[in-house]
Amino acid sequence: MASAQIELLSRPADKSASIDYAVAFLNARFSSFDQLQHGNALDDALKESQQKAERLQAQLLESQAFVNDLVRDTKAKATERLSSAQELALLRHSVADEILSLSEELSSANVSEMRPTLLEEIETMHRNIKELESVKGYVQVVQSALTLSERVVNAVKSLDTSLLISESSLSDYKALQSLTSTIQGACSQADDGTGQGVFLPVFLNNILDKTWLLLKETLSDSLIAASEQLQWPMPVDYAAASEDNRSKFQHAFINLTTLQSLGDKLHKDQKQHEHKPTDGLYPLQALIRPVAQRFKYHFEGSRQTNRLDKPEWYFAHILNLTHEHRRFMDNVVQRLLHNSPFEALNAWREFTRLLLPIVSRKLRRSVPSILTNPPLLAHTVYQCLAFDDALRDAGFSFVGTSAQTTSSKPEDWEGCSEIILGNKEWFESWLAGEQKFTEAQYETIISSPDAWTIVNDEGEQLGQDNELRPTISARRIKVLVEQVTDRYKVLPQFLHKTRFLIGVQVPILELYHTRISESLDAFEALSSYFVRAVPGALSGQSSSADSKRATAGTEGSSRLIKGYVSAKWTAVVMSNWGEDIFFLELWHSICERAALRSRVREVDALPDPSVVRDEGTIFDELVKQYNALAERAETMLVKQICGEVESDLKAHLFKPPATTPGTGEVILSQTLLAPIARLSAHLTLVHQSLPTNTTTNLYRQIASHISNHILQRQVLYQGRGRMTSQEGKNVLDEARLWVETSRMALGGSVRRVEGPWEKLVDSGKLLSLDGEAFAKAVRISTMGSEAEYQTFCGDLGLSSTSREEATDVLKVREDYPK
Template sequence: MASVVNVETRDTIRQFLDGHFTTIDSLEQVGELLSAEEHTHKQLEEEERVASRRVNELSVKAAAAANGVHAKALELIDIHSQIAGSITDSDTSKWDFGDGTAVMDFVGALASDLQTYWKLRQAKEYMGVVLNIEQIAERAAQALPGDTQGMVSALSSGVELLSKHGGGVNQEGAQQLAEHIRQTVCNIWENAERAAANGLGESLRKMRWPGKVDQSSDAALREFDASFSILARLEHIVRESETELQRNGVELLPEGAAALPLTHLARAVDIRMRFHFESARETSRADKPELWLSRIMGMVRNMVPLLESHVQDLYNRTGLAAVDVRSKFIELVLPIVERKLMRDREEYQNNGLIVAQVARELAGFEQTLRDAYFFEGAGVLERFLDDSGTFAAWVEAERARAIKLYMEAIAAPDAFEPVYAVDVVGADEPRPSQIAQRAVMLIEDIGERYEVIPSCMQRLQMLATAQFPLIIALVEDLESELDEFSRVSLAFMRDAVEGTSGPTSTAAQLQQLAAWYHTAWFVEEAACDWNCSELYVAMWAGVCRHTATRDSNADPRDWREGCDAWDERDQRVLDATPALDNDAWLDGGIWERTIGTLGALRQRILGLMGRAISKDVIAQLRAYRKKTTWATEDENRDSVSAVLSVVILELAHLVENLSELVPYTALVRVLRGLANEVDSFLVDRVACVHSFNTNGGEQFATDVRAFDRVISLPIEGGARVLPRAYESARILCCPASSTDSTTSDMTLALDEWTPTVLDPAIDEDEALMVLAKLGIRRLALNDVRRLVRNRIDFAGYTIA
């Protein structure tokens, strides 16, 4: 057989060589090829030796692993026997695992049983845990209802068991067991907390709370202390195991919750609040916030002595985080108030005026908490008004109510009738009309209601929406009345019939104008007072601060133009506390433009008064203007001209009435305007157009003095109010020559000073200087020349 192989091998080699090495050159490469093949053969031999060593090592390890599996299998079989009662094969300890193939076969055979054995072992452990948790639950149930300490102990054991077995392998059985433990712990917690809370509530009832707490009962105090301490112990258990509880998905106390004993003290308030004011009972009324707020304040007031004298010390011994129990108790009561507000939110939005009442009561409630109990925490009012729907309902209700009441007042026939008689309020004080008093009261009522709003921006929105429209409406109504007055009343001449009694039409016009004047004045004075009040000063400071932040060159008085677009950024600026050293905003005020508008309106009314009285007087002076007896020889020059006597009397009556209708400063302004009209009339329409002799001039001087006395009588200081007419009278009654007798106070006669004044060749300034030395300073040079020319008894010089 070997020879056959050799022959075949040789033939194969020969064929290989004949096929690949056909030339001598190719045969030279045979040596190189054989060397390469030899090297490859050696490498393969080395790799075979390494593989053999590796197989031996793995065989040893496999044998060790098989032995370990064998030992584990025996252990599992023993567990299975204990559970299922089966008999372990006595020959298993003699199994031979020397052969690697046998090991793998054995492992494969045990693979399915191994999982079963492991589950059986887990089941045994789970059964023990279930037994423990059931025993804990039974202990807790047996402790109900009186043995609260037993429930606390059971809870502690349950939390400990949950920490050990609550989490772990993500298997269905383990998850179900963990859920069962969690549920049991939660049930124990709820029962223990409820029992301790009931004990706390019962002890408070025995101490007569929510009435005034009676601390004289030692038994009630001991019961209170026991329940309080148990609640503290429950919290201790939870806080100490908080990490494990969170890991197992159990939340017995919310994160950041207040101390459990204090929470249940506040819950006692909550229970009574829900019963009386958050149910179908008659006491649950949204429009009566004073009822439930006073009830809560009463419960707080009666609880505080117990908190200060007993609970604070009791709490300090619990080891919980240090707090002021009084302040914390109040802090826990406030969410009850907030919940009630949210419950009635729909009713507030349907009737916005209730919001004003609620805000006022809330502000008083929080102020009492701060003043009486030194509470420094956040209140409820600001959050209540932060609800845009609620605040918008309040603003709209205030606006609608104010406009409705204003329209009713302005439509009344006596809208501009004075509220008080002249003898009650002097002329130097504003006498309000019915509409002025109504408008001011409406504005002040709105301000008093929204004064409690903490937010400056919301105050400004209320001001712009509910108060300013009233001022605008009043100003527009006054301007409408004045426009109508100017169009109708002043379009007619005086219509007085001699012999009739009662006030003239001019007197009636003045009375009507005075009513409008006092309306504007009263509201203007009120606005000045508002501008200096604390409420509006703070609002003005916010406006100035906001304007400076947005645009340093802007006028803060223009704040209303953009207030509808304000957002949260604007609110932060407006509501910020102003720096104490920044008083630049003190200039001006929130009502400054209102004051300016009303002041301008008053000046317009005074102008109309002056026009009315001037028109009446000038109309009566028509006959006086046509008088042609100024050059007579009448010796009775001490009496007023006959055609002027009635005018003087009626003018005196008008001036007297006017002095009772308007303040002194306004009277002076009207009379000065009247004096200018009369002064111009006497000079331009009488003195400069008629011919006079000395007697006529003295008569004119008497008339001028009569006018001057009537018009200047109310004016302090006795200053002449008809200066041009007075100077004209001096010229008209000046003696023609120094030899003439006269009563004139001129130091020189006409023939002594007129050549200098009347000569066109003389410089005008020199002529005026001469006149000034004679006491004639208000008349123009041309007027003087006309007056001299009108002296028919003086022909000493003719004007070219």
């Protein structure tokens, strides 16, 4: 029984609980008042309760006596056990002190002057024995590995020259390989708790690799010795060699291929084996060694052939080797490979591939020394690209070599140039040098005294505009940009080509566009025909006399023509470039690759590839800009010529017509000679400088403007009834003079020279009519039918004047009916 329960039962009775119990008992026993009145029910219940209470009281006294006895016995036992526990505690402390004393006696570490105890000496000896046993096992494993390695190497060295190496010759190597695998497996399960690996497997793997390398070197030495009898590394005349020398060479060659074949089988499951199939064919690796030694002697030592400024020497040396030994590789080595497990290899390509590390090593050593010399760096890059192209043209690729993969393609070989181009720092240095050189060439072209002279030769062929002759600067810019194209079109990757396009070519074309645009801006600022009136500006402040002379007359027109020719010719050239297969492929690649699109999208002078995709060409945006510049120059030329002719016409148009005294005939004024001469000079210059189609277009704009100006000023602005028939005849004569002047200035290069002047000539014909003819013209133009008017025009020779225009012209005559 729990103490809490004992405590609960020991408490005195609760009076309120007793009352509640009595009430509940009565309620349960007597459910109504009638039950109380029935007999002695209440007295009986009381007696029953009293009897029950007496029984419970007797049980209580009995329980109380039992509890008292139990408490007394429990106290006695507790006292006894407490005493026993105290005695045990004292005994524990005594035993602990005794153990401590004994342990101090067993160890000498706590007492510096005390000698080691016998137990300590025995334990130390046991540890030493275990360590020595471990070392012994370690040394025995190493000794076994070294013994196996030495035996297999000696077995191969002592192999009879008439015998071929076989799998049985490598039995000790297989045993060494098995030992290494066993130890490695055992050590992989061991854990020293430090997290560090056991060195023994690594050491055994090194022995295994060195053993294989010794086997390879042993057989390679035999092959090199045999090849030297054939005059290797000089070109080999195999047919002229003795039978014995050829037999030794073949035997040594086959031994090496057999060794490599056995090695591929033995190392098939060893992923960490350092000699991989991509290292190359063993016999050809051996033949490369003398070649590499000669290369090192000539191009990596102190000889005169080792020059940084002559990279073409060592490139040519390697190319010569590939050419000189190709016949030997194709006819001899390839035949030996056909009878070996490596019959799929192409001997010449494999030999050439093994020569490439020599060039790569030379480039990696020499390029850092020439990064500060842009011309020499560029020369090295171009020679390297030429070297790669020469090998590709000779038929070299990774297909048919030990570097071939299942998906290899001939174009997978990036070339030795990738050593430079793939290095970001080196490529940026080269690109910066090319930019500076090209910009210097551009400045030389622009600053040349004859930069804006139009060439006189007819050697340029530009399709439909083949008559357009460029300025010297435009032609030189074309040559400069094409030279840049020739330099970078051989680059193997489109990323590098795009960098050249954006960083070198486009800036030159943008600079030239800006130069022409600035020339036109300057012309507009200096020419009086383009300067707008500014309120408050002082007269004569816009330009000096020299500036006016430079922009006036044929000299000013010549400047505009040169600007037009430079822009238009360059636009045509760029259109042709855009259709070139090289730029079409480059543009297609840019549209297909997100990395290239992001670069081109940042250049305003190039189209947005994300918008146009494959439509158009790469130079469309620049062509558009240059064409806009040419149109601007053309508009300025028309405005300049028209402005000068109109300026000279002022004296003629606002001067009363001269008449012959006594006759009243109007004669041609001398003031007309200046504008006619001006127009003739300009048209002659245009005809001599520009092609026929451009000349025709410009002439029609100029003549139409001047013709309309004369018609308005000389005829229509006169007012109604202000001109006589004789003055009308003078207008006709002057109009015909303008036409004839234009025809002579253009030299017959433009058809229908009279076209732009037709309205003026028609007006002169109408105004020159007399009497009945004039009255008929007035009647038909005002009251006649359309058919009558057309018949009248045909009879009179009118070609481009409407009925309303004819009426307006006729009203100028003084005899027009009112």
